[in-house]
Amino acid sequence: TAKWIATPNRTREILDTYNIFFKKSLGQNFIIDVNILNNIIQKAGIDKNAGVIEIGPGIGGLTEQLAVNADKVLAYEIDQRLLPVLENTLRAYENIRIVHQDILEANVNEMVKQFFSYEQPIHVVANLPYYITTPILMKLLRESLPVNSFTVMIQKEVADRMAAEPNSKTYGSLSIAVQYYTEANVVMHVPKTVFMPPPNVDSGVLKLTRRQKPPVQVDDEDYFFSIVQACFAQRRKTLRNNLKQHFKTADKVKISEALDKAGIDGARRGESLTMQELAVLANTFYQLYK
Ligand code: SAM
Numbered sequence: 001t002a003k004w005i006a007t008p009n010r011t012r013e014i015l016d017t018y019n020i021f022f023k024k025s026l027g028q029n030f031i032i033d034v035n036i037l038n039n040i041i042q043k044a045g046i047d048k049n050a051g052v053i054e055i056g057p058g059i060g061g062l063t064e065q066l067a068v069n070a071d072k073v074l075a076y077e078i079d080q081r082l083l084p085v086l087e088n089t090l091r092a093y094e095n096i097r098i099v100h101q102d103i104l105e106a107n108v109n110e111m112v113k114q115f116f117s118y119e120q121p122i123h124v125v126a127n128l129p130y131y132i133t134t135p136i137l138m139k140l141l142r143e144s145l146p147v148n149s150f151t152v153m154i155q156k157e158v159a160d161r162m163a164a165e166p167n168s169k170t171y172g173s174l175s176i177a178v179q180y181y182t183e184a185n186v187v188m189h190v191p192k193t194v195f196m197p198p199p200n201v202d203s204g205v206l207k208l209t210r211r212q213k214p215p216v217q218v219d220d221e222d223y224f225f226s227i228v229q230a231c232f233a234q235r236r237k238t239l240r241n242n243l244k245q246h247f248k249t250a251d252k253v254k255i256s257e258a259l260d261k262a263g264i265d266g267a268r269r270g271e272s273l274t275m276q277e278l279a280v281l282a283n284t285f286y287q288l289y290k
Contacts (some may be wrong), residue, residue, distance in 0.1 A: 011030055020081060029195040030127075040151060041069050045123070050123055051120045052124070055103045122145070154204065156186075185206070189204050190204060218279050230245070259281075
């Protein structure tokens with residue numbers, strides 16, 4: 001263990017040995033700093049009982065630290081070239097299972113049942129491929145996996161949007177989509193220098209803690225999310241105008257009536273509405289006009 005994978009020298013050595021070049025199209029930016037990895041693992045609250053799901057092990061830098069700190073690690077890697085590399089770099093660890101699959105296509109629930117024990121707490125910990133951060137997280141959230149938390153390195157700007165509060169610049173439908181399922185916090189900002197190669201964008205670690213149940217009661221989830229989309233569609237427009245745009249066929253009277261009934265001023269901007277207000281608004285439209 002004197003020679004961790006996630007160091008500049010060992011990483012370079014592995015890449016040279018296997019003649020691996022970085023694939024930008026797969027978001028390959030490997031972490032070469034063991035301290036950062038251990039901070040992430042600590043923020044995730046991983047201990048020896050934990051089962052961990054990792055997306056994109058790369059050459060195994062984070063996977064190795066997870067294997068040392070957790071009970072078991074299940075890792076999904078799409079890049080065929082990395083399989084023989086992982087087999088070698090992680091050969092000392094018996095608690096890792098690598099699955100060669102696109103995470104977006106994977107039946108994670110089925111694998112979780114097979115691989116982890118029934119009562120084990122499960123966490124997602126990953127340095128995500130940035131080009132598909134949102135699809136990955138939304139897939140895993142919507143599938144209602146038995147996962148307690150997600151601690152993920154992502155583009156800082158996306159982390160900020162997911163964790164944003166009402167009236168902030170980055171608050172929008174993505175904040176609501178994520179916060180409907182989880183409590184979201186940005187727990188670390190990470191310098192570009194800990195990656196090989198350094199990414200073009202700033203990075204941060206987002207921690208999502210699953211809620212037992214959504215913080216608001218909605219009559220119909222799909223309808224709720226479509227109203228949320230509509231409210232944030234054009235940031236400079238008022239709520240009333242965004243809703244008019246959404247309900248193209250509805251008359252103004254209907255929209256005013258629903259806004260009145262919900263007790264929400266149509267002159268406000270979407271970005272000022274709390275999730276609670278958005279839920280009331282969606283439920284009102286749903287009950288009046290669905
Ligand atoms: N975990 C490593 C680390 O921290 O050094 C590598 C992280 S790198 C940012 C992202 C990894 O995700 C790459 O290994 C890439 O090949 C993999 N990847 C990209 N798209 C994927 C997908 N759809 N499914 C599974 N893995 C994917």
